[in-house]
Amino acid sequence: MAIIQQLLGNMGVAGGGVNALRGEPNVQGSTDHCLLWHIWPGCLKTARASNTTLAAYNEKWTPSSKDPLSANWWQNYPKYSVSMLKSFFGEKADVANEFGYRWLPKVDDGAVYSWFDIFDAMYKETIKGFFAWGQNPACSGANANKTREALGKLDWMVNVNLFDNETGSFWKGPGMDPGAIKTEVFMLPACASVEKEGSITNSGRWMQWRCRGPKPLGDSLPDGDIILTLGEKIKEVYQEDGLYPEPIANLKWDYATDGTYDPHKVAKEINGYFVKDVTIKGKTYRKGTLVPSFAFLQADGSTSSGNWLYCNSYTEKGNMAARRGQEDAVNNIGLFPEFAWCWPVNRRIIYNRASVDAKGVPWDRKDWVVYFKGEEKDGKYVSRKWIGDVPDGGWYPLQNPDGSWRDDAKHPFIMRKHGHAQVFGPGRADGPFPEHYEPLECPVEKNFLNPQMVNPTAAVYATKADAHATCDPRYPYVGTTYRVSEHWQTGLMTRTQSWLMEMQPQMFVEISEELAELKGIQNGERVNLTSARGKVACSTVVTKRFKPFMMGGLTVHQVGIPWHYGWRWPSTGKEDSANLLTPSAGDPNTRIPETKAFMVNVVKV
Amino acid sequence: MSNAFFIDTTRCTGCRGCQVACKQWHDLPAEKTENRGTLENPPDLSFSTYKLVRMRETETDGKLKWLFFPEQCRHCIEPPCLETAQDESAIFKDDKTGAVIFTANTKNLFADEIIESCPYNIPRKAADGTLAKCDMCNGRVTNGLLPACVKTCPTGTMNFGDRDQMVSLAQQRLAQVSKRHNSAQLVDADDVNVIYLVSEAPALYYEFVMASAGSHGLSRHMALRKMASPFWRALRQLA
């Protein structure tokens, strides 16, 4: 996708780019703030064991370019990493202790700590404790039987959620012997999103502030309060007799107002502030002043910012994400610059200088994004002015109106080392270009497009629970998973809702009329779906929307299942997760699981 | 001038937001259902289901079509149910909005007769014989709000407003849709205040999309209106 969009010039233009369809409204926000293991907030790299000092770490991850026309924005890396450390450790962070860098855990070089790897480690009993925070891995992750077994090998688990779920109650789930399970489970009731204040960031990077609606029910709490209280308690315990107390004891943890979590304090922390009086370009910023934008962040410990990308979101002018301005920008393409706030620095379309030619004139004159309108004298630009969106760097265009090249301009792709878009690697685990491989489980013995059958760098696991069966007569049909509009994610918030259950009451499998005839299955009949890893009971939906297809001279039948069910609700306990069938195999770069293509059988009961 | 709906089925994605919104606004209980081999559920309109998205799969010209039909009361301009009931305290029409309203007094009517009289097979009865159906969200509408189903629909399928506006919107969309679909048509537009645009033959969507045709060369609609007249009614009661 990215390659095609680049080749088409669809970057930085209105309606361009690659827009991910996310499964949650706040996927962007949570990854920006370090949900994934391989990055810290603001896409800073997680420290590797070999990055032994802060200097080595900054040196390793700060790129340099010899092209004077490359902005190479990441050259500012140390300003962002040091400001982040200042935010973590506050006054405790100083030059002598490398701003607390040495207190942070480092990941082993070459090791991977993603979802699959965590549950694999749990299964192998290397991980002993687990916080399931607003998630339901017993249903949501591929190869859920392995996950459920892994949960049984833990010493303890804390389940933070709105309701009890298949994860918290795994020990009494199907096939479990509660007496034989040692895991101690704690349930912390969380409130729903509308019962708390805070922000979400959508896929267009709009950070939108949300007020609280109703008060949380019963003992449930916003997760901010839960984590704040937990943190306070953990600090107390570490201070008493922690083995290595500094990382925890020195954490800055002052986000409460009148004893409860204050989302505004956290939002300001993320934006950042000056930690002492600083004079920049002749202007003095007093200690405690919120930093106006990341251009002001420093690598000497004089600024603090939890996430440099969000610097400018909560300034002395107020909470930018709470704005609800209804006016569009001059170019009228739906930017609405004063509605909420967008990172970076309220730029709504990144790489937007790629939407203009070398002279700063938009390729698309109708739906233009930015337009250079500086003054001109004798064929040269003599002043700088861009209109439309916040330009991706306010430099002069590369060329003057008379066609002469300027040496004070910058290439548009400012986050790339040399300022240009890249069509291929380096950096991908499986080589510079995408290639077609067959899924780990597939109905044919040969890849018809190239001699390599499956991706040799795919993430596969080797425990007893990681069985695969390819071209195996026991599992002759292709299985795939998807969603329905009536249920959300593993269904914890929708399987408990009677109006939605009325519409989608049961786990189902969609099969073609041809397969139904072949197997003698009646529409609506309950069947078992089986794979090398598990079994799920389903109601059959015979549909014209599925058709057998030909592949290498072979008739292949495909069946489809939604993934939202679980045994905990509905109360019959007879519906369960599609992920009991799916394989724990993943893409080598991201570990995205291969839940869209695997082999199953449809068995009459 | 009354209100009307324009329901553009060519835009419907079958999300069923409308179906739930209707239940939510009227605080109607969910029915206990099973997956019956279709995604359509509950199986039929009922005393506690006024709106139901019908789903049909059909192959025409070698192309698969998944047709969605958000079914509800048509709020007929001359409602046969009302004529059959002959009881303003049970079934009446709000002349301002055009809504045809069933009250608790429908309990006193011959329920099956009312159901029979509806050319679109809409009313449903409770165990005690009380009848219910879509009420155009009249309470919302008379307070300046859109019907719940219209408010919820994210695709532009469900539209509501002054009848002339809806008719002209319907005609505009028909002109557009006809360019690509030979069978596109507005269903019974002159007789009802819920005007559906369909792009395929109505019978492919669901049995009761059009006013059902009867025997004897008369449309069932007309036959029923005739049957509903006081004379025929008296005659039937005698028999």
Ligand code: SF4
């Ligand atoms: S108008 Fe109101 S009562 Fe009628 S179907 Fe829509 S939501 Fe239900």
Ligand code: SF4
């Ligand atoms: S809400 Fe709109 S799109 Fe969804 S099913 Fe109803 S009419 Fe169709």
